[in-house]
Amino acid sequence: MKELLSSQGFILLLIFGSYLFGQWVFKKTKIGILHPLVIAIGIIILFLKVSGISYERFETESQPVSFMLGPSVVALGYILYQQIEYLKGNVVPILTSIFVGSLVGIGSVVLIAKFMGADDVLIMSLEPKSVTTPIAMSIAEQSGGIPALTAIIVVFCGILGGIIGPYILKMLGIKSRIAKGLAMGASAHAVGTAKAMEMGVIEGALSGLAIGLMGVMTALLIPFLHHVFS
Amino acid sequence: MKIVKGVFLILLFYFVGECVSYLIRGFIPGSILGMVFLFLSLHFKLVNPDNVSSVANVFTKNMAIFFIPAGAGLMANFGLLSKFWMSIIVICSVSTALVIAVVAIVEQKMEKKKEVEE
Numbered sequence: 619m620k621e622l623l624s625s626q627g628f629i630l631l632l633i634f635g636s637y638l639f640g641q642w643v644f645k646k647t648k649i650g651i652l653h654p655l656v657i658a659i660g661i662i663i664l665f666l667k668v669s670g671i672s673y674e675r676f677e678t679e680s681q682p683v684s685f686m687l688g689p690s691v692v693a694l695g696y697i698l699y700q701q702i703e704y705l706k707g708n709v710v711p712i713l714t715s716i717f718v719g720s721l722v723g724i725g726s727v728v729l730i731a732k733f734m735g736a737d738d739v740l741i742m743s744l745e746p747k748s749v750t751t752p753i754a755m756s757i758a759e760q761s762g763g764i765p766a767l768t769a770i771i772v773v774f775c776g777i778l779g780g781i782i783g784p785y786i787l788k789m790l791g792i793k794s795r796i797a798k799g800l801a802m803g804a805s806a807h808a809v810g811t812a813k814a815m816e817m818g819v820i821e822g823a824l825s826g827l828a829i830g831l832m833g834v835m836t837a838l839l840i841p842f843l844h845h846v847f848s
Numbered sequence: 849m850k851i852v853k854g855v856f857l858i859l860l861f862y863f864v865g866e867c868v869s870y871l872i873r874g875f876i877p878g879s880i881l882g883m884v885f886l887f888l889s890l891h892f893k894l895v896n897p898d899n900v901s902s903v904a905n906v907f908t909k910n911m912a913i914f915f916i917p918a919g920a921g922l923m924a925n926f927g928l929l930s931k932f933w934m935s936i937i938v939i940c941s942v943s944t945a946l947v948i949a950v951v952a953i954v955e956q957k958m959e960k961k962k963e964v965e966e
Contacts, residue, residue, distance in 0.1 A: 637913050655912050659919040666923065673924050680917035687914045689907060691879035692862045695886030696904035702891065711958035719951035726943040734935045740928065744939055748947050751915050756877035766921035767929065771940060779944045786948045797955035805947040828951070837880045845875075 624671045629679040636661040650777040650809075655751075655769070691752045698830035704823050708796060715797070716828060719804045720835040723748045724843060743767040745840055747775045750807040753833040757840055772807070779806025780813045795820045803828025854903025857895065861886040 622628060639661065640654030666676055677684075705712055724745050731741045742763030746754035751772045758768035783802050792798055798817060802810035803825030811829060815822030865882025869875070889895040922929065929936075 633913065633916050637916060655915065655919060658916050659922060662916065662920040663923045666920070673921065676920065677917065680920075683914055684917040686907070687918070688879040688882075689858045689862050690911045690914055692858050692865065692882035692886055693900075693904040693907035695861070695883040696890065696897070696900050697908055698883070698887045699890040699897065702887075708959070711955050711962065714958060715951045715954035718954050719947050722950045723943055723947045726946050727939055730939045730942055731935065734938065736932055736935050736939075740932055740935070744936065747940060747943065752911055753880060753883075755915060755918060756879050760874060760877045764921070764925050764928070765918050766923075767925055769915050769919045770922055770929075771936060774936075775940045775944050778941060779948060782941075782945060783948050786945060787952055790949060790952060792952045792956055794952075794956040794959050796959065797952040800955050801948045801952035804951045805944050834880070834884060837876060841875050 620669065620671065623669050624675050624679065626679045626682075629676060630683065632662065632665060633658070633680060633683055650781065653773050653777065655773055659770075687752050687755065691756060694750075694753070694830060694833070697826070698834075701823065701827040701830060704827045712796070712800065712824075712827070713831070715800055716804055716831045716835055719801075720748070720832055720839055723805075724836065724839060739763060740767075744771060746836055747771050748779075748805055748807070749833045749836045750829050753837060757837055761840055761844060773809075776806045776809035780809040783810060783813060784817075796824050799824030800828045804832045807832075850899065851903060853899045854901075857900050858886070858903060858907070861889075 636658040637654055640652075640657030643657055644652055644654050662676070665671075666673060727744045727747065728741060731744060736744075739762065742761045743758050743765075745761065745763070746757040746768060749757065749772065751769055754768050754772045755765040757763075759765045779802070783806060787798050787801060792801070795818060799814045799821035802814040802817075802821065804810075806813070807829045811822060811825040814825035861882040862879060863882075864885055865880070866878035868881050868885075869878035886895070886900070890897055890900075
């Protein structure tokens, strides 16, 4: 039985099945923290614990799915290409605000983490927290963090940013629709973009652009900062 | 045919990205370099967007599935999570709020400045 349950066919079935179930639960409950990804990961961890199948075995059998992470990051280049037209006429303000945002995002993580006594592995896992999950995981892996931890942190930040974002923007008296969209996408990636789309078409489009720009900017800044400060 | 072309192009850019990443000793991950190269090639019309659009859409719309295996790796790092969950929540909350504020303020200020100059 264990032989069947740890076969590649079943492991792949489990991954797709638990994700579908996660989407269904998320749609029914509409509770932010019950994100499909969180549910799917929860089900799989539970399954591995109960069945006694090791994570190493699961990792080997799930290789076809995890390999797809790299190509799907590459495919984001097409999405960025589609959104780049929103940059027109505002190149300098948009690039500057995302650059400063990326720098503040990384810097604040490192400073607070050092102050709270977190260790380096945790800091590396936290640094790309404002970036869309696949890019964030590649960055964390590169710099010595734990991609799995980064994935959960990114989802958490997305949900959080989606909830607090609109309040912060209101409190600061932000009127510019471009600024609203950029801030949502830069801080809360896809979850923030969903919220930005509720605000309006321009907000949604710029939030989408911000995801890509923030990803590239942070991927370049983190190794650079590590190089300078080490 | 278009699907095959699209998959080929994505894999090609991924491999080129990996090659460059190898040359610069992994300073920047290969997948991210591949993304930048694909973007540039589309932008400078070296690649016809119609050839990658359908595959790119399928890949990116259902991306979350691809991180499930790695996410389950959390299992192996449960100790770290349970030890530092408080720090993680504080850091994420403060830093996320700061990013929202900074991006929105800088963008709005620069837009206004531009309008005044014009």
